[in-house]
Amino acid sequence: MGTPAAVASTTHVATVAVAPASAEHPQHPVLAAIRDRRSIGRVRPERPDRATIARLLEAATWAPNHRLTQPWRFVVLAGEARNALGETIGRAQAARHPEGSEDAAVAYAKAAGKPLRAPVVIAVAVEPTVAPKVVEIEEVTAGAAAIQNLLLAAHAEGLAAIWRTGDPCYDPAVKAHLGLPEGAFVLGFVYLGYPDGAPPTRERIPAPALTRWLGWDDDGAQPGE
């Protein structure tokens, strides 16, 4: 285990900020990537090329999924397509306020610009298979696993990525805009680009504080501890 760099007590269980893991897990790059990946929202305007994005999507499709339903769907937006999505999101947010009001105008402007925060935005959705033995929540969790693969692949490619959600994910007009059927779930928007600045530091509750070990006849102490 690494040495905690700082201990925070903002939750019921202490969270610990730990130094990047590459040095701790030199034996396997997957472990290092899992620890070192960060959600990064601040990106430069240059668009990563299509072949790179295609590799991320390929990685996403290797996520585990029950009964091989492969429920994930991707809509990859760049350039003007981000503006078009922004208009739909803007209209959906404006519709929460009285028509023609100042609040509606502000909500539109705020929401419409969101997809422009990165040069590439991937909407990730799940189209659950409707069949007797397929459990809907498992389709959604498989989709989440696909997004994590995508985020790790982006990290491996030197890209900044962040999974964003919010009201637009749950708006029927946004779903229709993306060409998804009514039964689909939009799990989020992955914003991608080249990082602008250093990655943020994040904290986690150490796993032992969240884990019960049952049926183990040792206390987990390593020799010499």
Ligand SMILES: Cc1cc2nc3c(=O)[nH]c(=O)nc-3n(C[C@H](O)[C@H](O)[C@H](O)COP(=O)(O)O)c2cc1C
């Ligand atoms: C389902 C889901 C939705 C998220 N939505 C947002 C979001 O809307 N905006 C945002 O800034 N980050 C969002 N995030 C990213 C989290 O803020 C981020 O993962 C968390 O702060 C931990 O940071 P890390 O990913 O760098 O470890 C979301 C993450 C998940 C899993």
